Amino acid sequence: MSTHSDVSGDLRQDDEIGREQEYVSMLYDRLDGLREQAARRLDEELRHTGGTQQARSQRDATVAMYADQVEQLSAVEAGLCFGRLDGDDDAARYIGRIGIFDTAGDYDPLLMDWRAPAARPFYLATAANPQGVRRRRHLRTRDRKVTGLNDEVLDITAASPTAHEEVTGEASLLAALNAGRTGRMRDIVETIQVEQDRIIRADLPGVMVVQGGPGTGKTAVALHRAAYLLYTHRQQLSTRGVLLVGPNATFLRYISQVLPALAETGVLLRTQADLFPGVHARRAEPATTAALKGRAVLTEVLAAAVRDRQWVPAEPIEIELPQREVLTLHPATVREARDRVRRTGRPHNLARAQFDIEVVHALADQVAERIGADPLGGDNLLSEADRAEIRRELREEPEIVAALDELWPVLTPQRLLADLFAAPERIATAAPMLTDDERAALHREPGGWTPADVPLLDEAAELLGEDERAAAARRERIRAMEREYAEGVLEIWRGSRSIDVEDEADGGEILGVTDLIDAARLSERQEESDRLTTAQRAAADRTWAFGHVIVDEAQELSPMAWRLLMRRCPSRSMTIVGDVAQTGALAGTPSWAEALAPYVADRWRLEELTVSYRTPAEIMAVAADVLAEIDPALRPPRSVRATGVPPWDRTVPADRLVAELVEASAREAAGLADGRLGVIVPTGRVAELGAAVVAALPEAAVGEQPELANRVVVLTTEQAKGLEFDSVLVVEPERIVAESPRGHSDLYVALTRATQRLGILRR
Numbered sequence: 001m002s003t004h005s006d007v008s009g010d011l012r013q014d015d016e017i018g019r020e021q022e023y024v025s026m027l028y029d030r031l032d033g034l035r036e037q038a039a040r041r042l043d044e045e046l047r048h049t050g051g052t053q054q055a056r057s058q059r060d061a062t063v064a065m066y067a068d069q070v071e072q073l074s075a076v077e078a079g080l081c082f083g084r085l086d087g088d089d090d091a092a093r094y095i096g097r098i099g100i101f102d103t104a105g106d107y108d109p110l111l112m113d114w115r116a117p118a119a120r121p122f123y124l125a126t127a128a129n130p131q132g133v134r135r136r137r138h139l140r141t142r143d144r145k146v147t148g149l150n151d152e153v154l155d156i157t158a159a160s161p162t163a164h165e166e167v168t169g170e171a172s173l174l175a176a177l178n179a180g181r182t183g184r185m186r187d188i189v190e191t192i193q194v195e196q197d198r199i200i201r202a203d204l205p206g207v208m209v210v211q212g213g214p215g216t217g218k219t220a221v222a223l224h225r226a227a228y229l230l231y232t233h234r235q236q237l238s239t240r241g242v243l244l245v246g247p248n249a250t251f252l253r254y255i256s257q258v259l260p261a262l263a264e265t266g267v268l269l270r271t272q273a274d275l276f277p278g279v280h281a282r283r284a285e286p287a288t289t290a291a292l293k294g295r296a297v298l299t300e301v302l303a304a305a306v307r308d309r310q311w312v313p314a315e316p317i318e319i320e321l322p323q324r325e326v327l328t329l330h331p332a333t334v335r336e337a338r339d340r341v342r343r344t345g346r347p348h349n350l351a352r353a354q355f356d357i358e359v360v361h362a363l364a365d366q367v368a369e370r371i372g373a374d375p376l377g378g379d380n381l382l383s384e385a386d387r388a389e390i391r392r393e394l395r396e397e398p399e400i401v402a403a404l405d406e407l408w409p410v411l412t413p414q415r416l417l418a419d420l421f422a423a424p425e426r427i428a429t430a431a432p433m434l435t436d437d438e439r440a441a442l443h444r445e446p447g448g449w450t451p452a453d454v455p456l457l458d459e460a461a462e463l464l465g466e467d468e469r470a471a472a473a474r475r476e477r478i479r480a481m482e483r484e485y486a487e488g489v490l491e492i493w494r495g496s497r498s499i500d501v502e503d504e505a506d507g508g509e510i511l512g513v514t515d516l517i518d519a520a521r522l523s524e525r526q527e528e529s530d531r532l533t534t535a536q537r538a539a540a541d542r543t544w545a546f547g548h549v550i551v552d553e554a555q556e557l558s559p560m561a562w563r564l565l566m567r568r569c570p571s572r573s574m575t576i577v578g579d580v581a582q583t584g585a586l587a588g589t590p591s592w593a594e595a596l597a598p599y600v601a602d603r604w605r606l607e608e609l610t611v612s613y614r615t616p617a618e619i620m621a622v623a624a625d626v627l628a629e630i631d632p633a634l635r636p637p638r639s640v641r642a643t644g645v646p647p648w649d650r651t652v653p654a655d656r657l658v659a660e661l662v663e664a665s666a667r668e669a670a671g672l673a674d675g676r677l678g679v680i681v682p683t684g685r686v687a688e689l690g691a692a693v694v695a696a697l698p699e700a701a702v703g704e705q706p707e708l709a710n711r712v713v714v715l716t717t718e719q720a721k722g723l724e725f726d727s728v729l730v731v732e733p734e735r736i737v738a739e740s741p742r743g744h745s746d747l748y749v750a751l752t753r754a755t756q757r758l759g760i761l762r763r
């Protein structure tokens with residue numbers, strides 16, 4: 001067991017803090033120096049214009065590099081250095097968010113990046129296995145000031161089996177867990193636990209599933225793993241990129257600050273709704289329809305819908321050409337052409353050219369027969385060259401092109417899907433395997449896309465193939481992002497001016513960079529050299545293959561969504577985190593083996609997280625009863641702490657519910673020092689109850705994407721997925737259960753969102 005000795009005596013503690021302050025101040029001086037250097041170089045590079053294409057291209061790469069550096073060096077300001085290891089040899093190593101080296105001397109590490117192998121004992125060393133560490137010290141800082149420290153002396157003689165043997169840095173861990181929430185997730189880099197570290201640093205290849213109950217740190221681990229992989233496999237991943245998929249936009253906002261604070265900006269964060277470039281899927285639909293669209297059978301429906309667009313007319317088609325010549329296209333000719341083209345196995349749009357050739361060939365034969373017929377009854381008089389010329393001319397006839405467009409139209413995925421859903425007869429032809437009710441559910445008028453449509457659009461894009469129009473649309477998206485990117489670089493440049501280049505501009509004599517180049521011109525320069533970050537390029541490209549894909553709340557993904565994600569990750573280097581007991585989506589995953597079997601058979605490994613850091617024991621005991629309803633064999637995670645505050649549970653008359661809720665919300669909010677209150681309500685009542693709470697507490701937020709920084713947030717279970725609050729009120733739990741076939745899982749999610757207090761209000 002490690003002995004947790006707060007340094008004995010205030011004086012000694014002050015001395016120690018004073019000494020650490022000197023070191024930490026030195027580190028901040030170095031950080032300032034590095035940032036000033038990067039800002040100056042960025043400024044210099046942006047001032048250069050002209051030169052050869054190659055010189056410009058090189059310069060753009062350098063601009064991007066310095067802009068990144070300025071951003072990263074600014075992001076690690078808070079908590080730059082948080083730990084120190086003293087070895088058996090008495091050498092001290094400081095651990096922090098980035099590595100800083102003594103460039104003036106022997107290049108010794110002054111601060112070790114937490115991801116470096118030599119920093120690992122900070123997370124793993126225990127009294128039983130001290131790994132050459134004599135003392136582990138956690139440093140607390142605020143605004144560059146050292147405000148406190150906790151020491152653990154790793155002394156094997158004091159080792160004994162206790163309940164908290166597996167917890168490292170206990171005092172710092174508990175301080176982090178008991179701190180008020182802010183509405184934005186914080187990183188856990190100072191207190192990563194042993195079972196989490198093993199997952200964060202696992203090898204890059206292969207599919208790893210991280211299963212863990214609520215609050216076990218799955219999201220935190222996924223984000224730190226992204227940062228670790230980018231550090232350890234920088235070369236490989238900086239060209240292919242890392243994608244992190246989360247359940248909804250509110251959740252992505254909640255986690256958005258974690259990676260930047262770890263000096264990593266290159267991870268693309270996306271929801272399923274945003275995984276088809278150019279489509280923002282915000283339309284709503286019933287959960288049952290979304291579930292239907294998530295079923296694997298939709299691959300067959302879409303394939304049939306594409307085949308249905310390869311049309312064979314029932315009657316011959318007469319094509320009247322301008323010279324009054326009439327050609328007849330017989331159904332048998334079209335059928336033959338279609339079947340031959342289908343046998344090539346090419347995607348629909350890419351096969352169109354072949355179809356044109358086949359049909360035009362047949363029509364050209366008709367023309368040739370007519371004009372080349374030998375009046376004396378001999379062989380046709382036209383040469384092969386004459387026939388080729390006829391074919392060339394026919395291919396350009398607008399009437400023929402129009403007929404071909406009808407028989408084998410080039411389609412975008414959006415067109416295919418919109419036409420299919422808008423026409424019951426098309427649905428009937430494409431989906432004979434569905435029931436009448438299911439077919440009726442698919443029918444809808446065009447106008448926007450739902451998140452469940454996105455994997456279908458992706459599937460359709462595969463079946464159709466990318467033609468020139470799709471490529472042009474992609475180029476346009478990239479151009480738009482390039483302009484955005486250039487804005488970003490100039491923004492960083494503006495921010496960096498306060499650091500070092502202010503004095504140069506004194507007196508207004510010297511032109512600023514923005515006098516020389518604006519975002520449009522910078523983006524033109526970028527365009528020439530195709531300079532965009534990997535994440536940005538990947539975001540614009542549906543066919544991008546990522547180097548690693550991380551999926552959070554992965555239990556919510558439907559089979560169709562898995563297909564989409566697997567296409568984005570042909571290397572199958574993936575981290576999949578989730579909890580099958582929390583599955584809320586009707587097409588979600590009740591079993592990892594089932595979800596993954598079609599792609600990797602049983603070649604995936606399972607890691608489990610067993611300790612809940614969020615949910616105190618008193619609240620977990622209440623949630624455990626609900627978990628047993630989901631599956632009596634399931635066990636909740638072990639809570640790392642108890643608060644001594646039991647959850648309250650009150651039943652009120654139906655007509656008093658709103659008033660009681662408002663009162664309880666006000667009371668709980670008033671009891672928060674600086675934290676957040678989450679009010680989780682049934683989906684069917686969120687508008688009404690949200691309005692009542694907002695009317696009484698103007699600081700409350702409610703809506704499609706409620707602002708989590710507000711002190712009070714009213715939301716549904718679906719919205720609360722992955723989030724947490726200091727205090728949580730769960731309203732009408734029975735109704736939450738009744739609202740969905742996965743209602744118990746929803747209630748389990750709702751009950752496990754609190755870090756401190758839980759109240760339940762029933763009627």
Ligand SMILES: Nc1ncnc2c1ncn2[C@@H]1O[C@H](COP(=O)(O)OP(=O)(O)OP(=O)(O)O)[C@@H](O)[C@H]1O
Pocket residue numbers: 173176177186187188191192193196212213214215216217218219220221579582613614721722723724752
């Ligand atoms: N090692 C740690 N040190 C400090 N805080 C931690 C640690 N591990 C987890 N936490 C905190 O516990 C809380 C829960 O973590 P997280 O949201 O990652 O859990 P989860 O497993 O994804 O939960 P859920 O399944 O309920 O969404 C967060 O506030 C996180 O910062």
